Amino acid sequence: MLSGVRVLEVAAWTFVPSAGAVLAEWGAEVIKVEPRDGGDPQRGLVTMGIVDEGGGAVNYMIEIPNRGKKSIGVDLSTPGGREVVHALAKTCDVFLTSYLPDRRRKFGIDVDDIRGVNPSIVYVRGSGHGPKGPDADKPGYDGVSYWARGGIATVLTEDADELVRSRPAFGDLLGGMTIAGGIAAALYKKATTGEGSVVDVSLLGLAAWNLSPDVAVSQIHGGSAIPKFGHADAPNPLVGTYRTKDGRYVQLMMLQLDKFYAEAMRVIGLPELIDDPRFADPASRFENRVSLIALLDKAFAERTLAQWRETLAVLSGAWGIVQTPGELCDDPAVTANGYVAHTQTVNGVPFALPTNPVQFNERSVTPGGAPEHGQHTEEILMDAGIEWDTIEELKDSGAIL
Template structure:
């Protein structure tokens, strides 16, 4: 499968990275001047130049691709993109409708040279309506407008800050899944599809329970409880002696209650009439949570790992991102991989979570700006003379 990606930043390009890890050849078309604007983005003090540093915000959504530099406002550059589109199965773009028309990369333009291509648009707010041509980013379209920040902040005075590319990367996986379905349709019917995924639609999907309940019973919200009065004491976060947290997630309280109380070191509650049955446990849940808080505060995280090891109910440790890299389940399953940039600088990066036949993904680094221009154009059937002519026109890098 060959993908022609005319996109920038993280949302849509991350879909190309997933497809590359699934085995596709992904050709990334970058602006002639400067390339993908994210190449010049300084993020948390790490830049993409000098000193052997790694611009991880380029590597994450662009690994495994080939890069070609093209001026999409140059008629010659537009011809080049059309020539490449003839050879591709998928056209993937993040550009707004008005820019797609100016660049001659809209649906009709690409379908004119490849009628059955799968045409894919990632946007902030969807293909229709008053905001279809409005810029959208993860922090605006997904995090804020999509209601994610309100759902995560709850009653705190200050809004929770968005994490880098939080919705973008979820969206990239979503786009990749849509492309896979469209390719299956094309393989079985011969017809290509126009696939749309928006950050706003993704947020609505992520908040399905909140949005659904907001439309019921006069607009009520999902009931909110604090830690001290949670309806199920076996669902929550408990602080350890050394300031870490254990998360319990045993939704079937009756099933796990006796086993959990023994593991936590509170067998006496099993004979306490306050906790004799489900109704009593709910009525006296605050007292039980207080007892559990006291019990968890007596042991360190290491001690709790040992004490809870045999518990059949679900529990886990609240980990830092750094700890996730060392998590035994993460390492043995290959969810985080060691790779290098195109310049040979080593770094660690998560790979897409889908595996086929238990094969671990080993990602390649992201390409340099325009690194594969000649290679890609030659593969598409252009002659050296034609490539040189496009270069003299300022159409390609």
């Protein structure tokens, strides 16, 4: 879809680089500019015990947001490094960065700097807290800007004694898809008008969007909240999670209780409850919902997950198994649609990696491996028309890797 589009990415960690990975999977050529010394700091995250110093394992936190890109090592603190980035920006359609305002100005990669060499380029900024306000120059990560400050932790924890912990890159990856969508819209405008746009996405704004119902309700009638119910007194017994005999869970999600009630009771094995006076009509089902949920709890506890999977297969209402990430990889819908692809690192180490969820013309994506630090430096510069003698001078001066 984006064949012929060139993206220059000056970004680190996962949030903004994951947008570049999506664009690469959509066909764009993405050039990742990494610091000359050490590269993207995420390359050094070996503290989780999965990545080792010898490179024998898969550095999945580099692979996820950087698959399919080319890498060049540049020291932006040097005049030569800045000249290299400007030369590359001349040839690109999109400039993508996660650097904060003071660093963008310091390194000569702010909007005016890049627009000075390419007036129609789409300039994209990903940040923790947005381009305006007192925290525009404040660093942000998804655990801080999205999960904590954005209210996600609060609403997911609800009444628990301890806050729910954030999953790795949870907001980052949602944000990367959001940035990619914004870039696609900006590229359409550029294609139809010739004008480039400045695109901004922040983790804080993303959190507000994700919590739209909670935020809206909090501002209505003096700060009311979305009603909260526990499992035992949920207003709709067919919307809930039920524990099986072997300690697993089945999620029911039939929002139209009246439509599915009789069918569900027959399938679950409680046909006698269809005409039970306590549950005979919507009002009585709501009034006696605690008793109905208790009966469903008892029924689900009498069979294993495997048995329920077979039993519920005929149910026309929505339901699902609460799966683990490992089970997700073998889910028949995931397999059929190619949502988790089998690929390998640039060193040939095989591993599985989810693709971005957008497909075009029913074609699944096979992601490429993430590049080594500075792997394409010479190739990128020569493609940009820089002579070999100049490249050697840049290397000698420390401007590039």
